[in-house]
Structures are given as structure tokens and as C-alpha cells.
Amino acid sequence: MTLSPDHKSALEKISTATATTVLLKKGLRNxxxxxxxxxxxxxxxxxxxxxxxxxxxxxxxxxxxxxxxxxxxxxxxxxxxxxxxxxxxxxxxxxxxxxxxxxxxxxxxxxxxxxxxxxxxxxxxxxxxxxxxxxxxxxxxxxxxxxxxxxxxxxxxxxxxxxxxxxxxxxxxxxxxxxxxPQALVAEVVTIIVEQENLEAWIMGEVERGVPLPGLYPANAENRARYEAWAKAQR
Structure with a gap:
């Protein structure tokens, strides 16, 4: 298996901070x-x-x-x-x-x-x-x-x-x-990482608008719905 151009391109836009967060959610801490x-x-x-x-x-x-x-x-x-x-x-x-x-x-x-x-x-x-x-x-x-x-x-x-x-x-x-x-997790992790990065970009925009952090980061159901509506409008 080799790293596909699409996966490589996606990861080049993602910080290592986001990558570690997503891997932590997958159970990989080290x-x-x-x-x-x-x-x-x-x-x-x-x-x-x-x-x-x-x-x-x-x-x-x-x-x-x-x-x-x-x-x-x-x-x-x-x-x-x-x-x-x-x-x-x-x-x-x-x-x-x-x-x-x-x-x-x-x-x-x-x-x-x-x-x-x-x-x-x-x-x-x-x-x-x-x-x-x-x-x-x-x-x-x-x-x-x-x-x-x-x-x-x-x-x-x-x-x-x-x-x-x-x-x-x-x-x-x-x-x-x-x-x-890990090589076997790249495809799955890339999908999650891209979504996580998009969510955090939206959250940052909300923070800049003065929205308080509780319920925003991490997003509760209400804010998650607001994010999904925003993401849909971007497509």
C-alpha cells in the first residue's frame, strides 16, 4: 500500500495538532x-x-x-x-x-x-x-x-x-x-481529520464572533447542528 495523492494532499492541509486529536479518539496516544x-x-x-x-x-x-x-x-x-x-x-x-x-x-x-x-x-x-x-x-x-x-x-x-x-x-x-x-488507518483517519479541521475552522469563526466556549468547544447538539448547516452551505 502506498500513500495516495489524494490522501497526501488532504494531510498537507492538516496540522499535526489536529492529527494527534483524531488519533487520540481512535485510541492511539503515542x-x-x-x-x-x-x-x-x-x-x-x-x-x-x-x-x-x-x-x-x-x-x-x-x-x-x-x-x-x-x-x-x-x-x-x-x-x-x-x-x-x-x-x-x-x-x-x-x-x-x-x-x-x-x-x-x-x-x-x-x-x-x-x-x-x-x-x-x-x-x-x-x-x-x-x-x-x-x-x-x-x-x-x-x-x-x-x-x-x-x-x-x-x-x-x-x-x-x-x-x-x-x-x-x-x-x-x-x-x-x-x-x-499507521499505514492501515490512513484512509479512515484522513476522512475524520478533514471533518475535524472543518469543524474547528467553524468554531474559530464563532469564537471570533464572541461566542462563549461552553457548548461550542466541544460542540453540543445545538452547535453541531449549526455547524452542519454551515458546512452544507459551503458545498
Missing amino acids: VWLRGTKPLRLGQKRVVGEAFTLRFVPAREDLATPESWASPKSTRAAIEAMPGGCIAVVDAMGLTDAGIFGDILCARMAKKNVAGLVTDGVMRDLAGVLGTGLPVWCQGAAAPPSVAGLTFADWQEPIACGGVAVFPGDTIVVDDDGAVVI
Whole structure:
């Protein structure tokens, strides 16, 4: 299953705040990836399928500069990334070794990777920003990844920011961070999310008119009927 253009287009108009509310109503509480802050404020909202990468703690015989040329390396993983994906990297929350720098990010941008999300940090910060690749992370650190991490594999289930992410899950990311929508729930969730966003837009209009919050947010039966009449008139 792949993310359809219609679902992608719909999610690009929806905030991660709305997405988490809808997922909460579906019983999913742990969907917001901790530590995924925008490297540059004002980055556009990005939606795409997760391409997962996983690091484990550094082990001296494996975490070496020579490992960068291994068939199982971050370089090889980047070459396997399809255009439009979002790279989601499990760095175990480590903040004293940068997982990627400017050259790797430049290659990702050249391959039309939509964005990079990690619970770790980047290095070569000015260069990474210069590539134009949208990045969400915990900040920057000068040391390379092998100073604290060993690259393990790609396209397997990971834990990023304390959240389970599977290859092909849908990622929505904006100034509030990254949210995962399980692949099997995307169609259902999109329908609910669009309705929720429309309702909240109407509620905001009512708030601006001076309507009190009790009975409005959340909407009681009377206000729900008023909203539905409004929504019908918009069609």
C-alpha cells in the first residue's frame, strides 16, 4: 500500500495538532515523536511515507570511519530512498554525535527526499541548512555518528522518539513536530481529520464572533447542528 495523492494532499492541509486529536479518539496516544523539532522555524508542512533507519549504541569494532563504505551504511540507505519519502531515523535520542551532515543531506535533497526526522542531532549545521532539506531533530553536535552510534539497518521497524514507526507508515510533520499515522488507518483517519479541521475552522469563526466556549468547544447538539448547516452551505 502506498500513500495516495489524494490522501497526501488532504494531510498537507492538516496540522499535526489536529492529527494527534483524531488519533487520540481512535485510541492511539503515542504517535508524536519526541525530540523532533524543526531545524528551521517556518519549514512547510511535509507529508510522506516513512523510510526508516536505525542506529544502535557505538561498538568499537563496528563504529569506525571505515564503516561508512560498508554495504550496510547510511550512504547505502540514502541511495535506497525513493523520492517523496520521509527519512525517519532512530538515533536513540543521542545528542552528542550528529547522524548526518551537509553532504549526506545534499544527496537526499538531490534524490527529492521530502524530509528528515530524527530523535538525534545533525552536524555541519550551516551546511545542512544550505541544502534546503527540511529537517526535524534535537539540534546540532560536531562529532560524527560513529563517536556514539553504530548504523544497524534500514527499512525495518524502529523506535523514534519513543514511538513505533514501521516502513510505509505516513508521517506528518510541521512546526509542532512529527506524527505517525499507521499505514492501515490512513484512509479512515484522513476522512475524520478533514471533518475535524472543518469543524474547528467553524468554531474559530464563532469564537471570533464572541461566542462563549461552553457548548461550542466541544460542540453540543445545538452547535453541531449549526455547524452542519454551515458546512452544507459551503458545498
